[in-house]
Amino acid sequence: MPKQKIYRIVGNTLWSLLIAGVILLLFSGMKRRRQTTCQAVLVNITAVAGKVFIDEKEVKQIIASMAGGNVKQPQAALDLRKIEARLRKEVWIEDAQLYLDNTGTLHATIIERVPVVRVFDVTGHSFYLDSAGTQLPLSSTDRAEVPVFTGLPIKNKNNQATYQRQIADILKVGAAIAADEFWMLQAGQIEVLPGGRFDMYPAVGTQVIELGTGDEIAAKLHRLKAFYQQILANKPVNEYSKLSVAYKNQVVAVRGTDSLRKADALQALQVFNQLVDQNKQEVDAMAVESGKGQQGRIVQENEPPRQQSPVRGSPATKPSATAAPPTAAPKAVMPANNNNN
Numbered sequence: 348m349p350k351q352k353i354y355r356i357v358g359n360t361l362w363s364l365l366i367a368g369v370i371l372l373l374f375s376g377m378k379r380r381r382q383t384t385c386q387a388v389l390v391n392i393t394a395v396a397g398k399v400f401i402d403e404k405e406v407k408q409i410i411a412s413m414a415g416g417n418v419k420q421p422q423a424a425l426d427l428r429k430i431e432a433r434l435r436k437e438v439w440i441e442d443a444q445l446y447l448d449n450t451g452t453l454h455a456t457i458i459e460r461v462p463v464v465r466v467f468d469v470t471g472h473s474f475y476l477d478s479a480g481t482q483l484p485l486s487s488t489d490r491a492e493v494p495v496f497t498g499l500p501i502k503n504k505n506n507q508a509t510y511q512r513q514i515a516d517i518l519k520v521g522a523a524i525a526a527d528e529f530w531m532l533q534a535g536q537i538e539v540l541p542g543g544r545f546d547m548y549p550a551v552g553t554q555v556i557e558l559g560t561g562d563e564i565a566a567k568l569h570r571l572k573a574f575y576q577q578i579l580a581n582k583p584v585n586e587y588s589k590l591s592v593a594y595k596n597q598v599v600a601v602r603g604t605d606s607l608r609k610a611d612a613l614q615a616l617q618v619f620n621q622l623v624d625q626n627k628q629e630v631d632a633m634a635v636e637s638g639k640g641q642q643g644r645i646v647q648e649n650e651p652p653r654q655q656s657p658v659r660g661s662p663a664t665k666p667s668a669t670a671a672p673p674t675a676a677p678k679a680v681m682p683a684n685n686n687n688n
Contacts, residue, residue, distance in 0.1 A: 354427055360573065365413070365599075372532050383421065383422055383447060383449065384419060384420065384421050384422075384451055385414075385418050385419055385422065385425060385447060385451055385453045386419065386450070386451035387423075387452050387453070388407050388410055388411075388418055388443075388453045388455060388562040389452050389453070389454050389455070390403045390406045390407060390455045391454065391455065391457065392406075392423050392457045392459060393457065393458045393459060393663055394459070395459055395461050395462070395553065396492075397552060398489040398491060399458060399459070399488055399489055400459055400460075400462070400483075400486035400488055401437070401459055401486075401488070402487070402488055402489070403442065405437075406434065406455060406457060409433060409437070409457060410434075410445075410453070413426075413429065413430045413433050414430070416429045418453060422447045425447070425449070425453075426447070427445045430443075430445055431443045431444065431445055434452065434455070434457070438460070438481070438482075438483055438484065439459055439460055439483060439484075439486070440457055440459065440460070441458045441459060441460045441662065442457075442458040442612075443455065443456070443457050443458070443463070444456045448483070454665065457603070460477045460481065460483055461477055461478065462475035462477055462483055462491040462494070463475075463476060463477060463478050463493055463494075463518065463521055463525065464475065464493050464494050464501050464517055464518065464521035464673045465477050465494070465495045465496070466494070466495075466496045466497075467496070467498070467499070467515065468498075468501055469498060469499065469500055469501060470501065473485060475491060475505075476492070476514065476517065476518060476521075478518065480514050480515070480518060488584075491549040492531075493521065493525065494521045494524045494525060494531070494534055494537060495535075495536050495537065495617070496517050496521070496536075496537045496538075496539055497518075497536055497538050497539065497588070498538045498540070499513060499517070500539075500541040501540050504652050511594070513539060513543065515561075516543055516545075516560070516561035516622070517539065517561075519561040519564060520537060520545055520558065520561050520564050521537075524537075524568070526565070527568065527572070529572055529575075530568055531570070532550060533549050533550050533551060533575075534547055534549065535547075535548050535549055535550035536548045536551070537558070542558075542560075542563065543560045543576075544557075544558070544559055544560055544657075545558040545559070545560075545561065545575075546558065551584060552584045552585055554585065554587050554588050554589055554590055554591075555589050556589075556590045556592070557570065557590070557591035557593045557599075557652060558592060558593065559591075559593030566616055567592040567593075568592075570592050570597075570598050571590065571592050571598060573598075574590070574598040574600075578600075580612055585677045586615070587600040587601060587603075588601055588602060588603050588604065589601040599613055627681055633657055
């Protein structure tokens with residue numbers, strides 16, 4: 348028999364033995380792994396901005412309950428896939444991965460759902476929403492720093508489509524607020540109104556801010572931020588009782604509504620007459636008009652104002668705002684046959 352043929356046979360035999368040995372070692376290792384007894388459970392929770400909304404003890408309790416009350420069992424007796432599926436049913440858990448290492452430690456890696464807004468419905472019940480619109484209960488372990496929405500109607504069989512649109516709009520407005528550190532600090536509360544509209548109540552100041560619908564909300568907040576930087580930066584924080592960006596490409600500012608709401612008609616008239624005597628053209632009231640050479644009058648809330656002069660201000664940067672203001676400052680004007688959005 349030629350030597351080359353003998354070498355070939357010997358080489359093939361050695362390779363076959365080597366492969367068989369590797370396979371034997373793999374099966375032996377897998378057998379030992381399956382016989383490894385779980386000695387401890389180590390839970391690793393992926394925190395959201397350093398906040399943990401899932402109790403580690405609860406995760407361990409679920410794992411123990413799925414193991415029949417005792418996790419100190421061989422891996423063969425632990426159905427890890429079944430335990431993972433059970434963990435994923437927890438509303439705060441988006442994903443769960445389990446494995447047992449050679450030391451007998453069962454590792455549980457938990458990925459939390461991320462809350463993006465907090466909502467209060469009309470009954471006062473409160474919950475979080477993640478970016479997919481999943482409702483998340485309040486956590487006993489921590490609190491999310493997210494935009495707060497109030498006044499959401501209760502869902503019922505007659506308003507399901509409207510309710511889902513409101514949830515989608517809430518997520519849209521919340522995302523726009525969360526994208527700007529200025530609004531995360533200044534947006535104290537956003538009220539959900541009929542017709543898909545929103546009012547914002549600032550953390551600093553007493554004015555009501557009309558946002559309109561959630562359409563083009565990022566552009567609306569940008570205009571409003573520029574108004575804060577360039578006009579309100581040079582005026583008292585409560586110079587205006589109402590601001591509105593519901594009108595396309597405008598910031599509408601109304602002076603002094605709150606003062607008359609807090610007074611009766613006689614007191615309002617007395618305040619008005621005093622200001623007229625002092626030759627003031629504008630009164631810090633709901634709306635007051637004074638004609639030249641004529642006695643002024645108080646305009647009722649349901650009566651549209653006759654005319655509002657633009658309020659102009661010199662550009663100024665507000666220290667707490669992080670973004671640079673645009674070149675041109677928006678004007679504070681009353682709406683005139685503009686389309687709402």
